[in-house]
Amino acid sequence: EAQVTQNPRYLITVTGKKLTVTCSQNMNHEYMSWYRQDPGLGLRQIYYSMNVEVTDKGDVPEGYKVSRKEKRNFPLILESPSPNQTSLYFCASSWDRARNTEAFFGQGTRLTVV
Amino acid sequence: GENVEQHPSTLSVQEGDSAVIKCTYSDSASNYFPWYKQELGKRPQLIIDIRSNVGEKKDQRIAVTLNKTAKHFSLHITETQPEDSAVYFCAAPKAAGNKLTFGGGTRVLVKP
Numbered sequence: 401e402a403q404v405t406q407n408p409r410y411l412i413t414v415t416g417k418k419l420t421v422t423c424s425q426n427m428n429h430e431y432m433s434w435y436r437q438d439p440g441l442g443l444r445q446i447y448y449s450m451n452v453e454v455t456d457k458g459d460v461p462e463g464y465k466v467s468r469k470e471k472r473n474f475p476l477i478l479e480s481p482s483p484n485q486t487s488l489y490f491c492a493s494s495w496d497r498a499r500n501t502e503a504f505f506g507q508g509t510r511l512t513v514v
Numbered sequence: 515g516e517n518v519e520q521h522p523s524t525l526s527v528q529e530g531d532s533a534v535i536k537c538t539y540s541d542s543a544s545n546y547f548p549w550y551k552q553e554l555g556k557r558p559q560l561i562i563d564i565r566s567n568v569g570e571k572k573d574q575r576i577a578v579t580l581n582k583t584a585k586h587f588s589l590h591i592t593e594t595q596p597e598d599s600a601v602y603f604c605a606a607p608k609a610a611g612n613k614l615t616f617g618g619g620t621r622v623l624v625k626p
Contacts, residue, residue, distance in 0.1 A: 433614070442520075442603060443558070443616040458613060490557060502548065503614065505557040 402427045406491050406506035413481055413513055421476045421509050423491030431494040432474040433458065433503075434466065436487040443490065449474055481513045516541045516608040520617025528625055533591040535620045537604035540585065547580060547587045550603045552619075558603060562589070594624045 404425045413419055425432065433448035435458075445458030449468040463485055465477040474493075478485060491506040517540040527533050539547075548563035564571045564578045564587065571578050575594075580587040591598055604617040 435616075440523075440618065442618040445613055445615070448613065459615070501546075502560045502563070503550075503558075505559070507557055 402504070404491055404493050404504050404506040406489075406509050408509060409507060410510050411512070413511070415482055415513055416480050419478050419481060419511075421478075421489060421491075421511070423474045423476065423506055424472050425474075425493040425504070426472065427493060427495070427504065428471065429493035429495050429504075430471070431496060431501075432468070433492050433494075434464070434474070434476045435490045435492065436460065436485075437490060437508075438487050446476070446489075481511075483513050485511065486513050487511060516544065516606055516613070516615040518604060518606050518615045518617045520604050520620055522620060523618060524621045524623070526623045526625060527594050529594060529596060531594055533589075533594055533598070533622055533624075535589045535602055535604070535622075536586060537588070537606070537617050538584075538586040539606040539615075541606065541608055542582075542585060544606045544608070546607055547578070548605050549576075549578060549589050550605065550616075552601045552603065554600070561602075591622075594622075596624050596626055598622060599624045 407422045430451050434446040435443040444460045446464050447466040449455045489509045492503040494503045495501045520537045545566040550558035551561045552558040564580050575592050577590045601619045601621050603619050607614050
């Protein structure tokens with residue numbers, strides 16, 4: 401089954417404790433991205449990747465890192481989480497550049513930083 | 515960069531009535547306009563999209579119209595049903611780059 405898988409689904413952590421949210425897709429998509437969803441603010445792009453070893457900042461990259469060592473995986477790293485990073489996070493992948501094709505979303509990761 | 519505005523932020527309709535959501539975008543070179551539906555507690559999923567070489571596209575009870583001159587596109591849902599209750603997002607890509615910008619979302623409530 402074609403899918404985008406994120407882990408964990410829920411995470412509560414403390415300020416400053418490094419964490420990684422994993423994202424994996426099995427559709428051989430080139431384009432992957434991370435979004436955060438906050439009430440009233442919609443979906444805001446954090447980082448995206450056009451292919452292996454190619455990443456770029458989205459609209460709200462501060463406090464986040466990503467890597468794309470393999471085509472299928474695109475982990476999101478919070479080196480020192482802060483309470484303002486409490487949010488619902490979605491990973492998404494697309495066959496080609498985001499401008500022309502459907503984005504498939506993961507199930508979401510609800511992160512709480514206390 | 516691309517700026518996408520979506521209105522209204524909430525929409526309450528009676529079952530069987532129509533619902534219309536409108537989005538405006540800023541990048542005149544944008545050429546692909548998807549709409550996503552997000553049910554409560556679930557991930558966004560594509561429901562319909564339109565490319566800039568057509569003005570309207572229809573799929574059963576949903577349709578999207580595009581006005582490139584005015585830089586806006588709209589989602590139309592006819593004969594609404596309770597299962598249409600969800601948050602709907604429009605999106606537009608930055609034509610010269612690879613970022614997809616989403617509108618702020620519209621929470622649609624269909625009252626039985």
